[in-house]
Amino acid sequence: MSTALAPATVPAPAPAPGSAPASARAPRPELRPHLLAEAASLLVSALLSCTWLVVSVSMLVTGFSALPAALSGLLLLVPWVIAMRWAAAFERRRARAVHGVDVVRPAHRVSDRPGAGGWLHTLALDSISWxxxxxxxxxxxxxxxxxIPALVALIALWAAWTAGELAIIGAPLDLGPVHAGRGLQLLAAVLLLLVALPAIAGGALAERGLARVMLPSTDDSLRSEVAELSQRRQGAVDAAEQERLRIERDLHDGVQPRLVALAMTLGLARSRLQSDPDRAGALIDEAHAEAKAVITDLRELARGIHPAVLTDRGLDPALSALAARSPVPVDLHVAVPERLGREQEAVAxxxxxxxLTNIAKHAGASRARVDAVLARPERVLHVRIEDDGRGGAAVHHDGISTGLAGLTDRVRAAGGHLEVSSPAGGPTVLTASLPIPTPAPIPTPKER
Structure with missing residues (x-):
């Protein structure tokens, strides 16, 4: 099954012409660290290190150790992964609220399988991601x-409290040969406080620096988006090249020879127009029929570039026309209650x-099934094609068998994902998942 990439951020709609950009109208609040909150956060982390750290490491080690025993370790690893997802969300919120670090939720892959299986699949995809x-x-x-700094600070604070209390009640303190009077006790309490405060501050600074280095920031999000856009651009380039090769092949192998034959037929008719009018008329009739056949081929070629019914009426009628023309019987199910973007409809x-072309040419199938469903609220279009043929379909980028390779590039250029499952003996299942952008809100008369 395929998966979709859940974005880290959702782009805002474009501002109306002549208006100020969104960043100018609503500036992003400046984030600042809170020293007292950082000290409290340090103590909370130290407390967790004595409890939750031990529990978490024990669950991880025991779970992996028990995997060979009929995968029984999953009973520990699945709750551990869930807890780590909660912990990651907690750390992002703490970094932003306490340390003033601008972090974002990283992009993650989401399964398109329904129910509990899809939830477990999403957990598995999370657990293998960097x-x-x-x-x-x-x-x-x-x-x-x-x-470490919390322990040092707590010991120093306890010792400072003890020294101050002894100085207040006037109790003498003998440390071997050293006799600590009230003045020395107060000095020791102050010095111990000076040790505790830098320990707490140093631990808070270390925690803040660790959050800046290891948590996903806006720079990481931008780098991820740039990498994704580069992949989509490469997919668009590859898809355009595959489409050019297909059109060139169709013109060279189909239309061009027929046009050459048409020209030769007209030449023969012209040469016999005086000597054999009956034969010339027959040749002209033959040329006329061939011209209409070539027009049909050109119309089919144009439909392959972008069919008019898709532009005029949408995906459901266009897929119905495909199913009606298919030589293999097709069970079609379309659940797309709205018009999608031009790019997404064309790719689907x-x-x-x-x-369907591959099924008719290569699969040897007796029946096919096509499902196109728009999932909500994820707004992902799932297209699934299955046949009962011989199987063995694969993606090749050899410039010859370019069908599935071109589809893979087209889907990738649209930000989606295509998977092919075709074991020997069948069945063959193609699954494409295409993210559908949220339609822009209709402006009110005042906004217009």
Missing amino acids: QFWRSVLHHHLTMALSA YFVVSEA
């Missing part, structure tokens, strides 16, 4: 590193078109 293990490492390092159409 962002997940980076947040796990940050959470555990924060607890482990906070224990060509996925189904190329899949």
Whole structure:
């Protein structure tokens, strides 16, 4: 099954012409660290290092150790992954509210499987991602590193309290040969306080620096978006190249030879127009029929570039027309209650078109099924094509068998994902997931 990438941020709608940009109208509040909150956060992390750190490491080690025993370790690893997701969310909120670090929620992959299976699949996708293990490492390092300065500060505060209390009640203190009077006790209390405060401040600064380094920031989000856009751009370039090769092949192998034959037929008719009018008339009739056939081929070629019914009436009628023209019987189910973007409709159409063409040419199938469903609230269009053929379909980028390769590039250019499952003996299942942008709100008369 395919997965979709959940974005870290949702872009805001574009401002109306002539208006100030959103950043100018609502500036992002400046984030500042809170020293007292950082001290309290350090003590909380130190307390967690004595309790939750031990529990978390024990669950992880025991879970992995028990995996060979009929995967029984999953009974510990699944709750551990859930807890780590909560811990990552807690650390992001704490970094922003306490340390003033501008962090974002990283992009993550979400399964398109329904029900409990999809939820477990999403957990599995999280558990194999670098962002997940980076947040796990940050959470555990924060607890482990906070224990040392917190312990030093607590010992120093306890000793300062004891020395101050002894000085107040006037109790003498003998430390071996040294006799500590009231003045020396007060001096010791002050010095111990001076030790505790830098320990707390140093631990808070270390915790803040760790959050800046290891938690996903806006720079990481931008780098991720740039990488994703680069992949989509490369997919668009590859898809355009595959489309150019397809059109060139169709023109060279189909239309061009027929046009050459048409020209030769007209030449023969012209040469016999005086000597054999009956034969010339027959040749002209033949040329006329061939011209109409070539027009039909050109119309089919134009439909392959972008069908008019898709632009005029939408995805459901266009897929119905594809299913009606298919030589293999097709069970069609379309649940798309609204018009989608032109790009998403075109990609979904060509996925189904190329899949049905491959089924008719290569699969040896007796029946096919096409499902196109718009999932909400995720707004992801799922297109699934299945046949009962011989299987063995694969994606090749060899410039010859370019069908599935072109579909993969088209779907990737639209920000989606295409998966092909085709074991030997069948069945073959193509699954495409296309993210659908949220439609822009209709402006009110005042905004217009």
